[in-house]
Amino acid sequence: MNGSEKFCISLLQNCKNLRQIKQIQAFICKIGLETDPLIAGKLILNCAVLIPDSLDYACRLLFNVRHPDSFMYNALIRGLSESDAPQNSLCTFKEMCRESISPDSFSFAFAIKAAANLRALEAGIQLHCQALVLGFDTHLFVGTTLTSMYGECGCIEYARKVFEEIPEPNVVAWNAMLSACFRCGEVVFAKKVFNRMPTWDLTSWNVMLAGYAKAGELQLAKEVFEKMPIKDDISWSTMISGFVPNGDFEDAFGFFRELRKLGLTPNEVSLTSVLSACAQAGAFEFGRILHGFVEKAGFGWMVSVSNALLDTYAKCGNLSMAKLVFERMPEKTSVISWTTMIAGLAMHGCGMEATQLFNEMENCGIKPDAVTFVSLLYACSHAGLVEQGREYFNKMTTFYGIEPSIEHYGCMVDLYGRAGLLQRAYDFVCQLPFKPCATIWRVLLGACSVHGNVELAEKVKFRLLELDPSDSGDHILLSNLYAISGKWKASAAVRGSLSSLGINKETGWSMIEVDKIMYTFVAGGEQNEITNQAYEKLREIMLRIRIEDGYIAETNHVLYDVEDEEKEEVVSRHSEKLAVAFGMARLSKGSVIRIVKNLRICGDCHTLMKFISKAYSLEIVLFLSLDTEASDHIQDSVSPMLWFSEIQCNTKALDLRGLRLILGTLMLNPIPDLLSPQKLFSSWSSSVILAVRLDVYRFTTFCLDGKLLPFLS
Known part of the structure; x- marks a missing residue:
């Protein structure tokens, strides 16, 4: 290697962006080294792997090389395998073979990784066979990648056989096998593999953490976390992010607090996870504190963190702050940001504003995706914009070429159902290009229940019994409809079928944040100091609004044919009433009361909330956990987005x-x-x-x- 080559390679090693790459390439051409295989290979490697957003340039560089070698192809195959279009990596591998350039172990490893990212089992098997013929299958790098690929594709037996044929697996190979077990749902087998490992590194422990968390085995994840000799930011973020999908929000908050107490700085995953927990738990105050930390620590430029903040404020009922976060985002090039804002507007009933924002998004050149249209259709549904919703649905397929999913069809059924166009909704379901699933029929059943259409509800329930007879919600909804219609015998028969089928009704619960602590109330739950305080405050509230405001309990939704006094007693024990009363007893005057619940609010609870809101000049926000569809906003004030x-x-x-x-x-x-x-x-x-x-x-x-x-x- 002469001095000029060394100098050029040194320049490439310190190169940081595509602009510098082009300048270095111009210099290489000027000194006549553009045909040097080593220099050309380093150029392609830099563009394909090391420099972001320069893959297209790497492809052009390779195309212009007269006699490319395996190193150049490997660099491009590697870069493409890690890109958003891994299929191009497989195409490059095929082109390499067509050019009679023999692939080596690295070629196979990178191509197999592309197949794994695509979950393309057939392509992975073909590569495995070709590697077997050429004798590369037992190479450590290839064997490890094959193990990962079969794990990604759900073939644990193939992964195990490949792993066992690796002569001397290192800790990376063991970790690949461990990950494959968890991806295939083999939690017990994963524990055996972990115990068999000759040595563990930090990745091994983190794989166990992530595997247990995704499997919902949070207690086992905690035990592994306690045993870890060293913990990094991935360990902490894995634990925090693991709690959120399982609904253990308080644990997520606790681990985040512990992370900060130790003086550690949370990473992007930790922040987005704990903000997601705030959004789903309605923990507005904790989310507001996190917002302050984000600004102070300089995380505000991260798009994912800004999106999480936006989502948190929207789901916690503070749309003005959500708008402020969106407006202050340093760049709005991510479709996720626009979609999250549209979803927030839809959640608050601002359907017209959501459609205007969608139009602005199109004008900015941001291409909407499938999730954007789910939020948009949801907005139209909740605003009664039937024709606009239908136009957007057609535009999604004809103009943007997005194939409708179950979520889109469900939104359309909901759109017609909310507008009272039940027959149109039923016809739409019957004309779907696939057999309607239980979810689709369930949306229609809900609309029938609201509009009191018993005849159509019975038809829909018959379809649901064929698809999912064990869902308690369907039985309760139909029983409710019968009860409201005065058909007590039919209502009792439906409820009786729950016992005969061994179906248990889901227990209702409500959560409220007080002094950064989440309190949970269960319908008809056990008496304790907290619930006693809630009941005492509730009795005080009920006495006032009955005498001063004329409140009368709505008992038509009680599903038992009993006296009105007994019905009143039943509805008085609902968890959201207790949560609101507890919040009024503990929170300072003028505080917004935010309630998270797992079941829809009944008519009496909703009426009571409105009376309380007016009598006490309170703002009350209620929404379903993990289901923004039922988000309610109650306040006695002049505002088009409120009740x-x-x-x-x-x-x-x-x-x-x-x-x-x-x-x-x-x-x-x-x-x-x-x-x-x-x-x-x-x-x-x-x-x-x-x-x-x-x-x-x-x-x-x-x-x-x-x-x-x-x-x-």
């Missing part, structure tokens, strides 16, 4: 279509034709309308100048 919304109108120029249009701009569903405008406004020349929604499907009351008009859909 209580005031609008000024001139009744002389108002007809029913005008009323629908006004209510549509408030993100509320259009009212049915049961109430004529003449009847509604017979004695009012100019009024303030207070629209009160019982749930996401219908209105229950109009209040004109302080007078209530009953209105049931």
Whole structure:
């Protein structure tokens, strides 16, 4: 190697971006070394592996080399295998073979890795056979990659056989086998492999942590974590991220606090995971503290962290802060950022604003993905924008070429169902290009229940019994519908079938954050100091709103044919009532009360929340854990995105279509034709309308100048 070559290689080793690569290449051409195989290989390696966003340039470099060798091809195969399009790595491997350049062990290892990333089992087997013929299958690097590939494809027996044929597996090979076990769900076998390992490195421990966490074996994960001789940021982030999908939010918060107490700096995964826990648990205060840490520690530039913050504020009911985070993002080039903001607007009932943001997203040149359209259709569904939703669904397939998934079809069924177009929703389901799954029918059953269509609900329930007879929610929903319709015998028969089928009804619970601690209340749970305090406060609240505000319990959703007094007692034990009462007893005056629950709120609880909100001037936010679809926002104030919304109108120029249009701009569903405008406004020349929604499907009351008009859909 002469001096010029050494100098060029030194330049390439210190190169940091594509602009510098091009400058160095120009210098190489100037001194006549562009045909040097060593220099050309290093150039391609830098572009393919070391410099981000320069793979296309690496491909052009290889194309311009007259006689490329295996090193150049290997560099490109390696870079492509780790890219967003691993299939191009396999194409490059095939081209290498067609050019009569013999692949070596590295060629096979990189190509097999591409097959693993694609989970392309057939391609992986073909590469395995070719490596076997050429004698590379027992090479340590190839054998390790084959073990990983079979693990990714769910073939644990193949992975085990390949691993056992490696002559002297090192710790990397053992770790590959360990990972394969967990990917294939072989938790017990993974423990045996771990115990057989001659030595463990930090990766071995982290693989065990991640494997147990993903399998839901959190206690075992904790035991492994305690035994670890050394822990790095991956260890901590693995534990924190493992708790969140399993709903153990308090443990996630606890581990994050411990991480900070030890003086360690959380990484990107830790922050996004703990923010996700805040979003799902409704832990607004803890999320706000994390936001301060993010800004102070300089993590605000990370797109994933900003997206997690945005999602946290939206799900905790603070849409204004979510908008602020979105506006202050250093760059909005990620489709995830736009999708998260659209989802947040949809969650708060701001359907029109969500569609406007989608249009802005298109104007900025950001291509929406399948998840974006799920959020957009969801927004249209909750805002009653039926025709717009249908147009977006068609645009998704015809203009963007996105194949609709179950989620998209489910949103369309929900769109029609919420608008009361039940027959249209039923026809849509029957015309799906595949056999409708239980989830699709379940959406329609919910709409039937809300609109009181017993006949169609029975048809839908028959389909559900064929697909998923063990789901308690379907039985309860139909029983509820029968009870509301006064068909007590039919209701009792459905509930009786739960016992005969051995199906248990899911217990309802609600969580509230007080002083950065999450408290959980269970419907009809055991008495203790916390629940006693909640019951005492609830009795005080009930007494006040009954005497001063005329609150009367809604018992029509109680599914037992018993006296009204007994029904009142049943609904008084609901967990969300206890959580709200506890929050009012413990939180400072004026605090926002945020409740997370696992089941939908009943009509009486919703009515009670509205009475409490008005009587005590409180803002109450309720939403389902891991299900943003049922997010409710209750506040006694003037705001188009909240449950209580005031609008000024001139009744002389108002007809029913005008009323629908006004209510549509408030993100509320259009009212049915049961109430004529003449009847509604017979004695009012100019009024303030207070629209009160019982749930996401219908209105229950109009209040004109302080007078209530009953209105049931």
